[in-house]
Amino acid sequence: MPHHWTDQVALVTGGARGLGRAICRALAAKGAAVAVNYTSRPDAAAALVAEIHAAGGRAIAVRADVADAAAVEAMAAQVAAELGPISILVNNAGIAWSATLESFEPAGFARLRAVNVDGTIHATRAVLPGMKAAGYGRIVNISSVAAFATSGFPGNHFYASTKAEVNVLTRRFALELGAHGITVNAVAPGFTRTDMTEGGHSPEAWKAIEASFAVRAITGRVGEPEDIANAVAFFAAPDSSWITAQVLAVDGGRTDFIGHG
Numbered sequence: 001m002p003h004h005w006t007d008q009v010a011l012v013t014g015g016a017r018g019l020g021r022a023i024c025r026a027l028a029a030k031g032a033a034v035a036v037n038y039t040s041r042p043d044a045a046a047a048l049v050a051e052i053h054a055a056g057g058r059a060i061a062v063r064a065d066v067a068d069a070a071a072v073e074a075m076a077a078q079v080a081a082e083l084g085p086i087s088i089l090v091n092n093a094g095i096a097w098s099a100t101l102e103s104f105e106p107a108g109f110a111r112l113r114a115v116n117v118d119g120t121i122h123a124t125r126a127v128l129p130g131m132k133a134a135g136y137g138r139i140v141n142i143s144s145v146a147a148f149a150t151s152g153f154p155g156n157h158f159y160a161s162t163k164a165e166v167n168v169l170t171r172r173f174a175l176e177l178g179a180h181g182i183t184v185n186a187v188a189p190g191f192t193r194t195d196m197t198e199g200g201h202s203p204e205a206w207k208a209i210e211a212s213f214a215v216r217a218i219t220g221r222v223g224e225p226e227d228i229a230n231a232v233a234f235f236a237a238p239d240s241s242w243i244t245a246q247v248l249a250v251d252g253g254r255t256d257f258i259g260h261g
Contacts, residue, residue, distance in 0.1 A: 190251025
């Protein structure tokens with residue numbers, strides 16, 4: 001049973017960019033070996049792996065679309081073969097999709113759910129045999145404060161519904177897996193500066209967006225990827241064995257969400 005960070009092997013889905021990259025860095029800095037999952041950016045994944053290696057850590061890049069159950073099973077087997085049994089899973093891979101009731105179309109929502117919800121299920125199922133055999137595991141799901149209330153970006157209610165589903169599954173999976181020494185928790189980020197949130201905006205537009213979200217937070221700023229990674233590392237730690245079925249908002253104290261969790 002791994003009781004130290006240096007015994008840990010972590011699989012981070014969507015690990016090559018944004019929140020995932022910060023999570024990989026944080027876990028590697030603690031001493032864990034890290035498998036950086038990616039779908040479409042092998043260059044970003046390879047650069048991150050090289051960075052971890054340069055710092056004296058262990059890491060590999062592994063490609064799989066989390067919506068593809070067979071690909072996820074193969075990825076988990078590859079990670080176990082190359083790094084050792086997976087003891088930490090961070091279900092970070094996710095996509096955004098904006099639509100109103102009027103503009104809703106089934107194919108877009110199907111892909112949103114396939115990644116954000118089915119991907120979480122597929123990866124969790126893939127690591128379960130090894131974690132059960134070890135009698136130990138840390139599963140951390142990435143949710144969103146969008147799941148808590150109705151404020152936020154216009155048109156993100158279908159995205160929010162997938163994150164609400166992640167919250168429910170977090171608690172239900174924790175209930176099912178607790179007897180095996182496996183904890184299941186979720187981190188719900190507030191508005192955070194990432195490739196996804198900044199993408200497509202001019203510097204002026206981003207400054208206005210950042211200010212509009214910063215003013216809603218008690219701390220007066222938007223999040224940085226490292227803020228989320230620190231919370232993930234807390235749940236993933238060997239010492240966090242008595243914390244499970246929790247959804248932690250990491251949002252700087254968003255005043256429009258307080259009381260909705």
